[in-house]
Amino acid sequence: MPLRLDTRDADFADRFDALVNARREADEDVAQAVRGIIARVRREGDAALAELTTRFDGFDPHAAGWTITPAQCAAAYEKIAPELRAALDLAAARIADYHARQKPQDSGWTDAAGVRLGARWNAVEAAGIYVPGGLAAYPSSLLMNAIPAKVAGVERIVMMSPTPNGALNLAVLAAAHIAGVSEIWRIGGAQAIAALAYGTEQIKPVDVIVGPGNAWVAEAKRQVYGVVGIDMVAGPSEIVVVADGANDPAWIAADLLSQAEHDPTSQSILFTDDAAFADAVADAVEQKLSKLTTGERARKSWEANGAIILVADLDVAMPLVDRLAPEHLELAVDDPQPLFDRVRHAGSVFMGRMTPEAIGDYVAGPNHVLPTGRRARFSSGLSVLDFMKRTSFLQLDAAAIGVIGPAAVALAEAEGLPAHAASVAVRLT
Amino acid sequence: MPLRLDTRDADFADRFDALVNARREADEDVAQAVRGIIARVRREGDAALAELTTRFDGFDPHAAGWTITPAQCAAAYEKIAPELRAALDLAAARIADYHARQKPQDSGWTDAAGVRLGARWNAVEAAGIYVPGGLAAYPSSLLMNAIPAKVAGVERIVMMSPTPNGALNLAVLAAAHIAGVSEIWRIGGAQAIAALAYGTEQIKPVDVIVGPGNAWVAEAKRQVYGVVGIDMVAGPSEIVVVADGANDPAWIAADLLSQAEHDPTSQSILFTDDAAFADAVADAVEQKLSKLTTGERARKSWEANGAIILVADLDVAMPLVDRLAPEHLELAVDDPQPLFDRVRHAGSVFMGRMTPEAIGDYVAGPNHVLPTGRRARFSSGLSVLDFMKRTSFLQLDAAAIGVIGPAAVALAEAEGLPAHAASVAVRLT
Numbered sequence: 001m002p003l004r005l006d007t008r009d010a011d012f013a014d015r016f017d018a019l020v021n022a023r024r025e026a027d028e029d030v031a032q033a034v035r036g037i038i039a040r041v042r043r044e045g046d047a048a049l050a051e052l053t054t055r056f057d058g059f060d061p062h063a064a065g066w067t068i069t070p071a072q073c074a075a076a077y078e079k080i081a082p083e084l085r086a087a088l089d090l091a092a093a094r095i096a097d098y099h100a101r102q103k104p105q106d107s108g109w110t111d112a113a114g115v116r117l118g119a120r121w122n123a124v125e126a127a128g129i130y131v132p133g134g135l136a137a138y139p140s141s142l143l144m145n146a147i148p149a150k151v152a153g154v155e156r157i158v159m160m161s162p163t164p165n166g167a168l169n170l171a172v173l174a175a176a177h178i179a180g181v182s183e184i185w186r187i188g189g190a191q192a193i194a195a196l197a198y199g200t201e202q203i204k205p206v207d208v209i210v211g212p213g214n215a216w217v218a219e220a221k222r223q224v225y226g227v228v229g230i231d232m233v234a235g236p237s238e239i240v241v242v243a244d245g246a247n248d249p250a251w252i253a254a255d256l257l258s259q260a261e262h263d264p265t266s267q268s269i270l271f272t273d274d275a276a277f278a279d280a281v282a283d284a285v286e287q288k289l290s291k292l293t294t295g296e297r298a299r300k301s302w303e304a305n306g307a308i309i310l311v312a313d314l315d316v317a318m319p320l321v322d323r324l325a326p327e328h329l330e331l332a333v334d335d336p337q338p339l340f341d342r343v344r345h346a347g348s349v350f351m352g353r354m355t356p357e358a359i360g361d362y363v364a365g366p367n368h369v370l371p372t373g374r375r376a377r378f379s380s381g382l383s384v385l386d387f388m389k390r391t392s393f394l395q396l397d398a399a400a401i402g403v404i405g406p407a408a409v410a411l412a413e414a415e416g417l418p419a420h421a422a423s424v425a426v427r428l429t
Numbered sequence: 430m431p432l433r434l435d436t437r438d439a440d441f442a443d444r445f446d447a448l449v450n451a452r453r454e455a456d457e458d459v460a461q462a463v464r465g466i467i468a469r470v471r472r473e474g475d476a477a478l479a480e481l482t483t484r485f486d487g488f489d490p491h492a493a494g495w496t497i498t499p500a501q502c503a504a505a506y507e508k509i510a511p512e513l514r515a516a517l518d519l520a521a522a523r524i525a526d527y528h529a530r531q532k533p534q535d536s537g538w539t540d541a542a543g544v545r546l547g548a549r550w551n552a553v554e555a556a557g558i559y560v561p562g563g564l565a566a567y568p569s570s571l572l573m574n575a576i577p578a579k580v581a582g583v584e585r586i587v588m589m590s591p592t593p594n595g596a597l598n599l600a601v602l603a604a605a606h607i608a609g610v611s612e613i614w615r616i617g618g619a620q621a622i623a624a625l626a627y628g629t630e631q632i633k634p635v636d637v638i639v640g641p642g643n644a645w646v647a648e649a650k651r652q653v654y655g656v657v658g659i660d661m662v663a664g665p666s667e668i669v670v671v672a673d674g675a676n677d678p679a680w681i682a683a684d685l686l687s688q689a690e691h692d693p694t695s696q697s698i699l700f701t702d703d704a705a706f707a708d709a710v711a712d713a714v715e716q717k718l719s720k721l722t723t724g725e726r727a728r729k730s731w732e733a734n735g736a737i738i739l740v741a742d743l744d745v746a747m748p749l750v751d752r753l754a755p756e757h758l759e760l761a762v763d764d765p766q767p768l769f770d771r772v773r774h775a776g777s778v779f780m781g782r783m784t785p786e787a788i789g790d791y792v793a794g795p796n797h798v799l800p801t802g803r804r805a806r807f808s809s810g811l812s813v814l815d816f817m818k819r820t821s822f823l824q825l826d827a828a829a830i831g832v833i834g835p836a837a838v839a840l841a842e843a844e845g846l847p848a849h850a851a852s853v854a855v856r857l858t
Contacts, residue, residue, distance in 0.1 A: 084843050087836035094833070098546065101538075107530060116780075117527065117794055122773045124807045138844050171843050207807040225654065226662030229807035233655030254852040261848040293847055340822065344551045351545075351824035356852040359825060362837040365546055366821035378553045378636040378658035380819040390809040392795035393769065395780035396788060404523070407516035408791040414513050414600050415567050418722055419690040423683035423785040 002268075002282070002306030007316055016309075020323050024265045024305060025235045025373060034190045034219045041194035045201045052191045057133070058165045061186055066202070068163075068173060068184040076173035084171060091363045092143050092178045098365030099151045102384040108393075114400035119392045123153035124229070126204070127387055128196035129181070130211030130221075131172060133162035133188055139175035140361060144368050144382065145211050145231075146179035152387035157181045158206055160196060162188020189213075193220035197228045208387055210369070231382055235373035236265035239357055240324055240346075242317050242339060243281075243332035245274030247353060253284035255330060256306065257298050258358045264300035269307045269324070271317040278308050318342040325376040328357045347376045401427050431697075431711070431735030436745055448736060449752050453694045454664045454802060463619045463648045470623035474630045481620045486562070487594045490615055495631070497592075497602060497613040505602035513600060520792045521572050521607045527794030528580045531813040537822075543829035548821045552582035553658070555633070556816055557625035558610070559640035559650075560601060562591035562617055568604035569790060573797050573811065574640050574660075575608035581816035586610045587635055589625060591617025618642075622649035626657045637816060639798070660811055664802035665694035668786055669753055669775075671746050671768060672710075672761035674703030676782060682713035684759060685735070686727050687787045693729035698736045698753070700746040707737050747771040754805040757786045776805045830856050 005015055040048045054060040077085065108118030127149040131142055142159070149157050159176060163186045176184060185203060187195060193213075199205035209221055210231035221230045239259040243252050256268035272278050285302060289295045311317045318339060321329060325345035333339065336351035343349060347370030350357050361368045369382035396404075405424045412420035434444055469477045483489040506514065537547030556578040560571055571588070578586050588605060592615045605613060614632060616624060622642075628634035638650055639660035650659045668688040672681050685697035701707050714731060718724045740746045747768060750758060754774035762768065765780035772778060776799030779786050790797045798811035825833075834853045841849035 083839050087839040087843075090833065090836045091840065097540070101536060102548075109530075111526070111794075115793060119531075119795070125773075140840055140844065222655070226651070226804070248855075251852070251855050254848065254855050257848040258846070258852040261846060288848070288851075294845075298848060336824070343820065344554075345818075346820050349820055349822040351822060352826070354827055354830050354856055355823055355825045356856060358841060358846075358849040358852045359830065359834065359837050360821075360823050361849060362840045363833045364544060364823050364825075365540075366548070366823060371818075375655070376818065376820070378818060381821055383819070385814075389774075389800075389805065389807055390812070391772065391775050391778055391805070392789075392810055393778040393780060394784055394789050394793050394795060395765070396784045396793075397781070398783055401783050401788065404519065404792045405788065407519045408788050410512050410516040411520065411569055411791045412787060414516075415569065416723070417687070417690060417787075419683065419686040419717070419727060420787040420790060422717075423680070423687040423787045426677075426680050426683050427783055427785060 002302055002308055004308050006310040007320075008312060016320065019307060020374070024267060030216050030219050034216055034223060037190040038194040038220060038223060041191050041200065042198050049187055049191055049195055049200060052189065053162070053187055056189055057162045059163055059186065064166055066185060068168070068186060070177070073173045073177035073181070073184070076170040077177040080170050080174050085174065087363070088139060088143070088171070088175055088178055091140065092147060094363055094365040095143055095147045096151055099148045099367070099384050103151065104385065104388065104390070113403040114397060115404065116395040117393065119390050121388050121390050123388050124207035125154070126156035126158060126206040127154045128158045128160060128206040128209040130192060130209065130213050130217055131159055131161040132213055133164050133167070137161065137169040137172050139171040140368065141212060142172055142175040143179055146176070146181055148367065148382060148384045149387045150180050152384045154387050156183070156206070158196065159184045160187050160192035162186065162192070190216045190220035193217060193224060197224035210382060210386065229386070231369065231386055232371060232375070232379055236267065237262045238267040238269075238326055238372060239328040239330065240269045240271065240321055240326040241330040241332060242271045242314055242321065243277070243330070244272065244314060245277040246334070247277070247332050249277060249280035249284045251353070251356070252281050252332060253288055255356050256281070256285060256302070257288055257292065258356065259328070260298040260301035260306065261292065261294035262297070262301070264297055264304065266301040267305040268302060269309065269326075271309045271311055271314070271321065273311050273313050275310055278310055282308060314339060315342070321346070325374040327370045327372045327376065328360070330355070330357055345376045347371050347381055398429065402429070431731055431737060433737050435739040436749075437741060445749065449803070453696060453734060459644050459648050460652075463645055463652060466619040467623040467649060467652060470620050470629065471627050478616055478620055478624060478629060481618065482591070482616055485618055486591045488592055488615065493595055495614060497597070497615060499606070502602045502606035502610070502613070505599040506606040509599050509603050514603065516792070517568060517572070517600070517604055517607055520569065521576060523792055523794040524572055524576045525580055528577045528796070528813050532580065533814065533817065533819070542832040543826060544833065545824040546822065548819050550817050550819050552817050553636035554583070555585035555587060555635040556583045557587045557589060557635040557638040559621060559638065559642050559646055560588055560590040561642055562593050562596070566590065566598040566601050568600040569797065570641060571601055571604040572608055575605070575610055577796065577811060577813045578816045579609050581813045583816050585612070585635070587625065588613045589616050589621035591615065591621070619645045619649035622646060622653060626653035639811060639815065658815070660798060660815055661800060661804070661808055665696065666691045667696040667698075667755055667801060668757040668759065669698045669700065669750055669755040670759040670761060671700045671743055671750065672706070672759070673701065673743060674706035675763070676706070676761050678706060678709035678713045680782070680785070681710050681761060682717055684785050685710070685714060685731070686717055686721065687785065688757070689727040689730035689735065690721065690723035691726070691730070693726055693733065695730040696734040697731060698738065698755075700738045700740055700743070700750065702740050702742050704739055707739060711737060743768060744771070750775070754803040756799045756801045756805065757789070759784070759786055774805045776800050776810055827858065831858070
């Protein structure tokens with residue numbers, strides 16, 4: 001049974017606090033082991049990659065090949081079912097369109113003091129994209145990670161993916177073909193992140209590393225943060241649905257389950273103002289769970305982390321939603337805009353009855369790589385900006401430095417930095 | 430003697446590689462100690478803060494007071510020299526103007542498939558700003574860190590600063606008054622970062638932590654990254670100056686020294702196409718070093734990390750500058766634009782003969798918190814965006830889901846996620 005709360009219960013505040021503060025992230029202590037792997041890859045390069053890949057993936061790249069070629073990706077694209085190929089093409093085109101609008105504008109102006117100033121954006125030169133192997137190798141994730149880099153103007157997009165026992169995922173290779181990935185290395189785990197950050201004899205390092213992974217990959221990304229840029233610290237997926245009683249309970253149950261089926265640590269929460277509807281949704285979830293091939297995972301998630309929260313009216317729900325700062329938020333009402341106007345912290349919002357979250361996972365256009373675990377309070381979904389950086393600039397002439405220079409001299413002197421002061425003062429006449 | 434290189438020397442490539450890859454960052458191993466401090470603050474809260482502050486700063490907040498009040502800041506503002514007050518006011522106004530132009534625009538549109546989509550930006554609710562104590566307490570840094578948060582719309586700006594033996598820096602308090610800091614706690618070190626990230630009985634946690642600090646502070650920020658947002662991993666400051674022979678050698682020497690005086694680990698590099706000018710700059714540096722009150726620090730930096738690099742012509746310098754990806758880049762020529770057009774990786778660029786880097790440290794407007802240690806390859810200076818986050822949104826109607834829904838179903842099925850597929854399929858008619 002998922003948690004059932006009612007805002008009108010006497011103990012609601014405490015129980016909701018507990019829900020907000022519950023941590024679903026495993027504290028798997030792999031930091032030390034990951035530090036060892038990174039040090040070894042830095043020291044031994046490709047030899048370390050080959051040995052670790054043979055050991056962990058049962059795949060010896062020296063014998064079986066280090067890379068997957070563009071020709072293999074093109075062949076995979078031709079080989080997959082036409083319906084899947086068309087779906088990937090549609091998704092890629094819509095993701096590219098959405099992200100093209102994120103490209104920042106350069107700026108430049110001259111102010112009243114005669115100072116010319118502004119900022120210019122450039123793409124990073126190389127991006128690394130981690131793609132998990134096995135079950136969690138999702139072509140949609142590859143598109144969501146690679147296309148923003150491509151749109152940003154990144155020249156070199158390097159994919160790292162383990163191929164346990166040599167297994168290839170054709171849909172992922174087809175997606176790599178569509179997204180224009182430059183290189184694919186059959187390496188996974190912390191060793192792949194180390195190779196991306198520091199390079200080896202045959203792998204050139206990159207500037208930014210993105211993409212989902214297990215605890216080892218996540219810890220490795222955290223450890224190389226600062227040597228390269230990384231996308232974010234990611235946790236289990238989650239959805240909050242705010243729904244009135246006019247929804248079809250089966251639809252809302254389907255939406256809650258679409259998160260729950262990801263992983264036992266996923267979380268699905270329903271806010272509603274209709275107790276009968278809440279019961280109907282709970283019943284619908286139970287019915288669907290038994291029929292779902294992913295039902296075992298989904299049931300664990302729903303029973304351990306799911307919640308149904310009754311509110312006197314949906315407006316009451318919105319500050320509570322903000323406290324949860326959910327990755328995904330559905331507003332399943334006829335007129336979602338007034339509720340949306342009250343949302344401050346959420347990764348992505350799905351408005352109205354006809355916008356299930358899963359549409360955003362695949363083909364809508366906005367990125368599905370989103371902040372989890374209340375991180376929407378301070379971070380954003382993956383975007384073109386993650387693959388670009390800004391250079392500010394400044395140009396003064398003799399008149400302009402005459403206007404603002406004396407203040408710089410005064411501040412430098414107050415801070416005890418005489419060479420700073422002198423570099424301005426010598427230019428004042 | 431600083432390093433002298435010439436691109437025409439046979440061993441130039443190797444020696445320049447060594448310069449690019451030289452690490453000036455101390456690998457002080459404080460990770461374990463910092464982990465202990467953070468755990469203790471999480472466990473014991475204010476009691477831990479009081480004990481650590483008494484031990485490290487010789488200042489017992491229980492006895493002497495935890496906070497500095499807005500009234501104390503206002504009094505400091507009145508008390509400092511009028512010239513310094515006016516300089517801080519000018520700097521604050523110019524920083525606010527520059528950063529106001531960084532505020533991102535919300536977007537929203539409806540595409541050909543009938544899908545409404547876009548993104549909306551919001552400020553974080555609370556930002557923590559670390560301000561070092563003692564010598565390194567710079568009012569300019571406080572302005573550069575706090576004003577972008579204010580411009581972003583952050584309601585609560587919490588400053589943490591150690592006051593060793595109770596010492597207060599009036600100029601910093603005056604800057605806090607100008608910038609509108611909400612709370613000031615007299616706490617420093619890793620314990621201050623822990624309090625900002627996790628909160629204590631009396632200190633509410635924040636969403637983003639920014640500001641410079643020593644190795645303990647930097648490591649603590651790295652450890653809480655993901656619980657909160659942080660600005661960046663910062664290293665020693667650096668400048669690259671590209672100058673032709675028409676500059677006054679004394680001016681360029683002053684610019685090189687303005688970085689060198691920060692710290693023995695700072696770096697100043699000159700590229701020039703004029704050997705006689707290079708010699709003249711080196712001489713001018715020597716002359717100034719002996720007269721500078723910060724000369725001892727500056728000499729250590731210049732001799733250990735300084736470099737003068739001769740190039741056949743300044744165009745040759747630009748790809749080399751990109752490899753260094755410097756925090757600060759001066760282009761000291763009559764017409765800097767063609768050189769600037771060739772720059773891809775730099776934190777901030779200072780164009781022309783009348784734009785010394787120090788003017789940007791204080792009063793020009795762009796932020797002086799910039800990526801160091803080649804991180805301009807992938808990261809940007811501090812900006813309003815560091816205090817804001819984006820929520821994407823999506824709204825479909827029955828017709829729109831009819832257009833793009835079937836592709837989502839196909840992809841979800843290919844990925845083995847039937848509940849994802851079902852949540853879309855139930856809405857297709």
